[in-house]
Amino acid sequence: MKNLFEFIVEKAIFLSGAASIIFVVLIFIFLLKEGLALFGEVNFFAFLFGQNWYPISDPPQFGILPLIMGSVFVTFGAIVIAVPLGLAAAIYISEVAPHSIRGFLKSGIELLAAIPSIVLGFIGIIFLAPLLKNIFHLGSGLTALAGSIMLAFMALPTIVSIIEDAIVSVPRSYKEGALALGATHWQAIYRVTIPAAASGILAAVMLGIGRVVGETMAVLMITGNAAIMPTSLLQPVRTLTATVAAEMGEAVSGSSHYYSLFAIGIVLFIISFIINIFADIFLHRSKAMKRRKK
Amino acid sequence: MENNTEIQSKLRKIKERFFLAAVVLCALIAVVPLFSVIGYVFIKGISAVNLDFFTKLPVPVGDIGGGMGNAIVGTFILSGIACLVGLPVGIFGGIWLAQFGKGKRGFFIRYSADVLSSIPTIVIGIFAYVLLVATLKHFSAVAGGFALGIIMIPTVTRTTEEMVKMVPRNLYEAGLALGIPEWKVTLHIVFRTAWNGIFTGVMLSVARIMGETAPLIFTAFNTPYWSLRVDQPMASMTVTIYNYAISPFAEWHAQAWAGSLTLVFIVLSITLLVRKFSKRVVYT
Incomplete structure (x- = not known):
């Protein structure tokens, strides 16, 4: 009797351990089950490379290229903004800042990662969009650029903490060696510390991209939501995530429109899976460096 | 020269x-x-935060006053359901990883936890929608809480693993030497020692899911009424803020700002308190 109980507890613990695997597989299966139904009616290539997203016109068109490009534009803009700033902030915190504000900044930035994206999206609508409208003389400030800026700030805490971690785990002797050879502080940081922390920085970039691609509410609120092929950051765009969020409620269950949203879900799943693989590779390299330090 | x-x-x-x-x-x-x-x-x-805001129901545009009491309660209920889903699975999973997760199985579980945490939350939302909303034909708090619970699992699993790994090995061995079965040692000695750290991780992930909107918009949906029934739609602060924020009305914007402030206050307080609390954890 006692053995049976022990057996059950052990199995329950193992099953919980396997829960992550179970959920990842289940999510993928359910997405496939609903999403693949679309390809009975719509050609796979017409879906992935079609330039028109008119899901409710007659006949409907399910080309998600404008949505993919929308996500690419917003993500690209966000990363171009967030990575240099994040790198600078991480260098400042780990190498330049006086000890007294170092801890404050570090925990402050981590704290800011907890601010809900819905709040940042709201600030985007009220503060950022009108500002951009005036600066660039646009009809509306709700553009890819607004999304990029807001998402850059959303990704910054992640990027800063990971880069800071990577910089701190560079062996002290590297930098001391450079300084002993007569390098200035900046030369040592730029030529020695940063290259040595490169894999950690790349991991931060990948995780930042992951965070930005998957973000839904802020982009839904501030990118203008026009499903057209973007040509500049100053245009309204619509991302993959925003499309799912905006249209899931109105899509008739069992219609092609409904299935197409799950097909977008599959695309998102695969994108985040690939990003995660790269982030993992870079993180492992970065951790190998940490072990060497010890 | x-x-x-x-x-x-x-x-x-x-x-x-x-x-x-x-x-x-x-x-x-x-x-x-x-x-x-x-x-x-x-x-x-x-300026829009007052007693009514916490105790009253939303009012239609044009009416003065009102609040989002139901949404505040709803957010806590949804988080509670999420904990029921995510905590047992996440904590036991972490314990398993720490104790037995050295081999290939451990590698796969750790890897899929990373994958699960990188899946966009909106995708987890549509998964919960298919599983619990499309089949039961109506929105429900359970579906929303379930989606949030899945989002918690990877974070809770990995923190628990790290905290359990920090427990000194000789505590575990001392337990075994006394003839206590392995699972009892794990639960009563190892887990209890690691509990403070695990609690920190749990609360941080609760703070995170409280700010989630995307997985709720077509699972828990929203309601302008008091509703404590978990099989019915339930209001949450995030979805309510969203609905108000995208409206053109100044009164609703004011409510949305008050909601944002309350939400940020709750989330940051949890994070700060837990951090302060966790600093006292010392392993010897």
């Missing part, structure tokens, strides 16, 4: 100053807006 080196050395110093100043400037550009977000939300929100 000598002149040349002097110029070079001066140039070096100028370069040094310039780039370090650039770093400080960029760091300021990064950090200042992040912190001003809190100030901005406070200024915008504080």
Whole structure:
């Protein structure tokens, strides 16, 4: 009797351990089950490379290229903004800042990662969009650029903490060696510390991209939501995530429109899976460096 | 010749100053807006925060007053359901990883936890929608809480694993030496010792899911009424803020700011309190 109980507890613990695997597989299966139904009616290539997203016109068109490009534009803009700033902030915190504000900044930035994206999206609508409208003389400030800026700030805490971690785990002797050879502080940081922390920085970039691609509410609120092929950051765009969020409620269950949203879900799943693989590779390299330090 | 080196050395110093100043400037550009977000939300929100806001129901456009009491309660209920889903699975999973997760199985589980945490939350939302909303034909708090629970699992699993791994091995061995079965040692000795750290991780992930919107918009949906029934749609602060924020009405915007302030306050308080609390954890 006692053995049976022990057996059950052990199995329950193992099953919980396997829960992550179970959920990842289940999510993928359910997405496939609903999403693949679309390809009975719509050609796979017409879906992935079609330039028109008119899901409710007659006949409907399910080309998600404008949505993919929308996500690419917003993500690209966000990363171009967030990575240099994040790198600078991480260098400042780990190498330049006086000890007294170092801890404050570090925990402050981590704290800011907890601010809900819905709040940042709201600030985007009220503060950022009108500002951009005036600066660039646009009809509306709700553009890819607004999304990029807001998402850059959303990704910054992640990027800063990971880069800071990577910089701190560079062996002290590297930098001391450079300084002993007569390098200035900046030369040592730029030529020695940063290259040595490169894999950690790349991991931060990948995780930042992951965070930005998957973000839904802020982009839904501030990118203008026009499903057209973007040509500049100053245009309204619509991302993959925003499309799912905006249209899931109105899509008739069992219609092609409904299935197409799950097909977008599959695309998102695969994108985040690939990003995660790269982030993992870079993180492992970065951790190998940490072990060497010890 | 000598002149040349002097110029070079001066140039070096100028370069040094310039780039370090650039770093400080960029760091300021990064950090200042992040912190001003809190100030901005406070200024915008504080004027609409009053007792009614916490106790009353939303009112239609045009009516004065009202609040989002139901949404505040709803957010806590949804988080509670999420904990029921995510905590047992996450904590047991972490314990398993720490104790037995050295081999290939452990690698796969850790890897899929990373994958699960990288899946966009909207995708987890549509998964919960298919599983619990499309099949039961109506929106429900359970579906929303379930989606949030899945989002918690990877974080809770990995924190639990780390905390359990920090428990000294000899505590575990001492338990075994007394003839206590392995699972009892794990639960009563190892888990209890690691509990403080695990609690920190749990609360941080609760703070995170409280701010989630995307997985709720077509699972828990929203309701303008008091509803404690978990098989019915339930209001949450995030979805309510969203609905108000995208409306063109000034009264609703004011409510949304008050909601944002309350939400930020709750989330940051949890994070801060837990951090302070967790600093006391010392393993010897």
